[in-house]
Amino acid sequence: MPVHSAPSVVLGLCAHTHDSAAALLVDGALVGFVEEERLSGIKHTKAFPELAVRWLLDLAGLGPGQVGAVAYNFSAAHYLPEVLGATRFALSSSTRQRALPRAKGFAKVAARTAWRTHDLRRRFPVSAVRPVLHHRAHQAYSFAASEHEEAAVLVVDSLGERQTTTIAQARRDPRGMPVLRPRHALRDPASLGYVYGAVTEHLGWRRGDEEGTVMALAATGDPARFRNLFARALPLVEHGFRVDPAWFPPRVLASGQPRVTARFTGATCAPRCPAEPIGQVHRDLAAALQERTEQVMLHLARSARALTGARHLCLGGGVAANCVAAGRIAESEIFESVFVPPAPGDAGTAIGAAVSVASTSPRSVLSGVRGACYLGPDWDEPVLDTTDWPGLRVSRPTGEPAAFLAAELAAGGVVGLFQGRVEAGPRALGNRSILASPLIPGVVDRLNATVKFREPFRPFAPVVTAERAAEYFTLGQEAPFMSFASHATDRARAEIPAVIHANGTARVQTVTARQNPFLHAVLEEFGARTGVPVLINTSLNTKGRPICGTPRMALECLAGSGLDALLLEGWWVTK
Incomplete structure (x- = not known):
């Protein structure tokens, strides 16, 4: 008969809502995190993250019966006050027609969230299922992923139960766990x-x-x-x-x-x-x-x-x-x-909810969250089956891989890069990326029209070594997760106008050798060849598809787009 495990094994979930995801903490150490879409191929999927949970438990060598607590990123009870609160809209002629539908809507979502919590108890019958206030999950993750010991935390979204905007004061306790002090909150409809x-x-x-x-x-x-x-x-x-x-x-x-x-x-x-x-x-x-x-x-x-x-x-x-x-x-x-953490949206609350619940266990010491973005599955030795794409050819690159890739990019190639663990969040950060030279004429038009299949006005992000970022961008701080649009320097405007948007900014990613050794090496090799240590970095996907989390998804992206080639865990795949 299964027995309860110690509560130090916490599974965090964003489930039955957009951007389904899962995270696992064991004694406070983050085992991993992945969005379900990266494994299922369905963008923004609302499905229960079956594949993500299975991968996490397998990685940790655990079974469902060994999960002590399941942390869910919504709390049904916190929707209910708006059922009565919506009556205030009946007092104004401009909002009167919305009062009753609003009350019914919040009641329905409260009941639906309660059902989802019940469903989690069915899936994990020996685990304690603990709902976490949505904004608290955001706060816990945003602060825990930072390097700070103390900080203000500002969360702004569409809706979490009734909250839309919250300000908290955060500090770390001796175990590294976030201690959050609410300071201010706005409720819907101020969203x-x-x-x-x-x-x-x-x-x-x-x-x-x-x-x-x-x-x-x-x-x-x-x-x-x-x-x-x-x-x-x-x-x-x-x-x-x-x-x-x-x-x-x-x-x-x-x-x-x-x-x-x-x-x-x-x-x-x-x-x-x-x-x-x-x-x-x-x-x-x-x-x-x-x-x-x-x-x-x-x-x-x-x-x-x-x-x-x-x-x-x-x-x-x-x-x-x-x-x-x-x-x-x-x-x-x-x-x-x-x-800004790598997954600031709802998917990241899977980590935040798990951290919030794990912080109640005295034996849990938080680790693996600070500065972490490469948290999903990897395929160190993939078996590449190209049967479904007979036009693809697989070989090994000649010479050192970083130098080989830099040479291909300098020659004008548009190349997909699939290496290591899947990134967390909506930005490709060098493990599931499409790379191109910003020095090639017409490269942005080519990427939008034949590779990404998206609107021609959309810009592409630059990635640069952290050591030389100040030569091209004015941000004044590192941006490892491509979170900020920075103004460009005169040098950037002269040398790499392709990555500068119409408003004079670029959504820059800075890379250190510690963060991503291979991407950093590619940038240095590219800079040695061209004099510019900057590449275009966009996600390994096409419009309407999620970032490719599996080798099969990556091969499909190569075959179905204008990519020239794909470097997949040391294999060079071409058409």
Whole structure:
């Protein structure tokens, strides 16, 4: 008969919601973390992370009966106050029609979350299932992944139970576990993530997936056209902001409910169909949205500094993935440094929930989380079966691999790189990347049109050795997880204009030899050949697909795109 294990084995889950993921802590040590999409091939999957959990338990040599606690990243009980609270919207004629549907929606999600918790108890019958407040999971991960002993933590997303924005003061206890002191919170409908998602959908892209496309589009527009609208729609208040229901109606947790009002549509434009050409009005609307987002985020950062007195800031939540806003905060010098973890969105709360629960066990000492991003499965000796792609050819590269790859890139090749453990989060950080030279004419157009199959206005990120980053970018701090859009130096504008976006910034990744020895070596070899230690780095996938987590996914990406070749764990695969 199975027995309870010690509670030092904690499985953290983001499950039955977008970006399903799992993390495992044993005595506080992070065994691993992976998003289910990297193994299933289904982007933003909501499915229970079966493959991720199986891999983690196998890696640790454990069975389901040895999991002492399952940490879940939502708490059903914290939805319930809004069931009654929604009645306040009945007091105003502008929101009255939303009051009852809103109450029903929160009740339905509370019941659904309770069912999901019950489902976890069924899957792990000998484990303690412990719901964790969503923003607390964000806070725990964002701080635990940093190198700081003390920091302010600002989490901004669409919705976690009722919270949308939280500020906490964090420190580490003697075991390295985060100790979080809440300082301020905003509740729905004051939601920056909700507004950004609503406009993303209005502009014809998928809410919850393509906000980054709108951020890129914003650089091509003029924010002045709709600046006053967003100032009225998102007014600033002490330590926060409001959302005016005249422009964005209160959230209803049900599909099919509009997220912008008729007044908003009348003052801007009709909803854009995805196939419709992008007009200047769409560019200007995106620009004004992005500008106001940056203003709100800077205001929140100043509030975090005032409320905590901390010298360092950790950012979390989906809005923290807005690299332009994060870059504005980093370059504002409100804080001495700004940190964004590699997985700031909901997937990362699997780690945060596990850390929160593990911190209650006296025997758990936190390790493996600080500065970690390569946390998923690896394939040291893959068996490459190209039967399904008869046009692919497999060989071993000649000479030292880093020098070989650098030479191929310097000659104009666009190459996929598959090595080591899968990255955490939405950015490819050199283990599941597509690399290209920024010095080749037309490389951005080629990447967008024939490799990534995405909009021509979207930029590509540069990766540079940390030692030489200041020659090209003004950020003033390391950016190992590609979290910040930095302004470019005169040298960058002269030598590598291909990686500089229309707003004069680039979402830079800095790499040290300790962080990623092979990628660092490739950059040095490329710099020796060209004089520029900078490469284009984009994720190993095509539009609508997740980053390739398995060799098979990588081979499929090579065969189905304009990639020239793939370096897969020492194998050179060409067409």
